Amino acid sequence: MRNYFTVTISDVHGSRHYSFKHFFRKFAWVIVSVFLLIWSVGAVSLWWLAYQAQEMETQNAARVSAFTETLKQARADYEKLLAEKDSIESDLEQKSAEIAFLDQSLKGLETLVGVDAEEPEKLPYEERVKQVQLNTLGKNLLLNMTPSGHALSVYKGLTSKYGYRNHPITKKRHLHGGIDYKSAIGDDVVATADGVVKYSAYNKDSGFGNLVTILHANGFKTRYGHLSQRSVKVGQFVHKGQKIGEVGSTGRSSGPHLHYEVWFLHHRLNPLPFAKWNIENYDDIFTKVKGVPWGSLSLSVDQIVKKVGKQLSQTVASSAEK
Numbered sequence: 001m002r003n004y005f006t007v008t009i010s011d012v013h014g015s016r017h018y019s020f021k022h023f024f025r026k027f028a029w030v031i032v033s034v035f036l037l038i039w040s041v042g043a044v045s046l047w048w049l050a051y052q053a054q055e056m057e058t059q060n061a062a063r064v065s066a067f068t069e070t071l072k073q074a075r076a077d078y079e080k081l082l083a084e085k086d087s088i089e090s091d092l093e094q095k096s097a098e099i100a101f102l103d104q105s106l107k108g109l110e111t112l113v114g115v116d117a118e119e120p121e122k123l124p125y126e127e128r129v130k131q132v133q134l135n136t137l138g139k140n141l142l143l144n145m146t147p148s149g150h151a152l153s154v155y156k157g158l159t160s161k162y163g164y165r166n167h168p169i170t171k172k173r174h175l176h177g178g179i180d181y182k183s184a185i186g187d188d189v190v191a192t193a194d195g196v197v198k199y200s201a202y203n204k205d206s207g208f209g210n211l212v213t214i215l216h217a218n219g220f221k222t223r224y225g226h227l228s229q230r231s232v233k234v235g236q237f238v239h240k241g242q243k244i245g246e247v248g249s250t251g252r253s254s255g256p257h258l259h260y261e262v263w264f265l266h267h268r269l270n271p272l273p274f275a276k277w278n279i280e281n282y283d284d285i286f287t288k289v290k291g292v293p294w295g296s297l298s299l300s301v302d303q304i305v306k307k308v309g310k311q312l313s314q315t316v317a318s319s320a321e322k
């Protein structure tokens with residue numbers, strides 16, 4: 001015999017007995033239905049939540065990706081702007097330095113030219129430029145009267161520099177008192193400054209063969225050796241750039257070339273800084289070449305420029321009165 005728990009319910013109508021087996025049998029479908037209902041609702045809810053989560057994740061991923069893209073673009077823009085800013089700043093710095101340098105140069109020139117105004121930087125710009133042009137005139141004057149530029153109309157390079165060396169022919173160590181220009185027979189040799197021809201002949205003793213010597217202003221002298229042709233005579237005035245002869249290989253020479261010397265009073269100087277000297281690097285020579293009183297020379301040229309300027313303005317004034 002099986003044992004069942006029994007529930008007895010007693011009221012005024014009597015007692016009723018319910019065994020659990022009976023109870024379950026009677027209510028089983030209700031319990032199963034309720035359970036199934038709860039399970040289905042739960043399952044649907046879980047699916048819906050999972051779906052929602054998935055949806056949100058997808059949306060978030062899209063937003064994050066869009067934001068990352070925007071950020072990347074913004075960073076690229078920022079870096080581009082930063083680079084532009086750096087470039088502008090560097091340009092500005094360079095321009096400021098240039099302005100400071102120009103201003104300094106102007107002041108220096110104004111001092112040299114002797115501008116009377118106490119504060120020359122307050123003068124109108126045109127006035128200051130006029131002062132500089134006056135000084136540029138002086139510079140050009142000095143460059144014309146002093147050996148400057150190459151002694152050949154077409155520069156092809158050097159084969160020997162100024163200084164001590166073993167002579168290619170005598171093999172003895174001695175001072176090479178000039179520079180040797182790479183050149184061919186017949187190349188044009190030109191005067192490096194205005195001057196007067198002091199010597200033009202075949203010189204046996206020096207070994208320079210056909211030699212031309214030109215005297216320039218302020219104690220300078222230039223010599224051109226080993227020429228094949230001489231086209232100037234003693235006492236002839238020549239101007240800077242004028243042809244004075246042609247390249248050759250006369251005298252003690254190992255091959256066609258031009259030997260060129262620059263003298264100041266009784267000293268030979270390295271001709272190279274003079275050969276490279278022009279209006280653009282005008283100031284370089286003052287530090288590169290010692291033994292020339294550049295300061296008093298500049299002053300003397302400046303006085304000439306001022307005198308000429310004064311006479312010019314008087315001429316202009318008197319012709320205006322007429």
Ligand SMILES: [Zn+2]
Pocket residue numbers: 160176178179180258259260
């Ligand atoms: Zn030489």
